Amino acid sequence: MVSHEEARAIKITKVAYRLMAALWEILEEKEAYTDTKRANVEWKKTLADSCSEQIGPPQIFRILHNIKLLLTKVLASKRVEMQACFARLYAKTKTIVNKMIVDMKNLCDIQQRIFNTNTRALVQKVSKEHFQRKSEREVDKECDVVLVPLDGGRLSAEVELDGFDCL
Numbered sequence: 001m002v003s004h005e006e007a008r009a010i011k012i013t014k015v016a017y018r019l020m021a022a023l024w025e026i027l028e029e030k031e032a033y034t035d036t037k038r039a040n041v042e043w044k045k046t047l048a049d050s051c052s053e054q055i056g057p058p059q060i061f062r063i064l065h066n067i068k069l070l071l072t073k074v075l076a077s078k079r080v081e082m083q084a085c086f087a088r089l090y091a092k093t094k095t096i097v098n099k100m101i102v103d104m105k106n107l108c109d110i111q112q113r114i115f116n117t118n119t120r121a122l123v124q125k126v127s128k129e130h131f132q133r134k135s136e137r138e139v140d141k142e143c144d145v146v147l148v149p150l151d152g153g154r155l156s157a158e159v160e161l162d163g164f165d166c167l
Helices: 004-039 041-050 057-071 078-137
Strands: 141-150 155-160 164-166
Touching: 004 057, 004 078, 057 078
Parallel strands: none
Antiparallel strands: 141 155, 155 164
């Protein structure tokens, strides 16, 4: 007959195995996604659909932490084997998360360059329009526009053109 403590340890061992297998599968997906993202843009779209984007480094480390907590409660006979598996899982997690972080940094750098390029182009366009308007004003400097108050606080534009008054 199995004691309550042993039964609980067996259940925890099974849960730990399942969590480790699930994390291993997630890491394989993330590794495939990051490798193909770097290698080929076409595959990126198909893998992006299959790989869940909600799982990032914080979630991966949370799962890893939960597994580590469970390892303290597993059967003593399985603990050494599972700790060795956990060490391999931890090393793979570290490698893949580092790749993910490098990819995130590269994406941020690319987006920053695009933003800077677009901002520079916008500033040049606005500056060009400003100077065009300024030169148009210099051409029309004989024509002065004066705002004249009317009844009820409305304004009317009064234009003086070579000594002639126009409304």
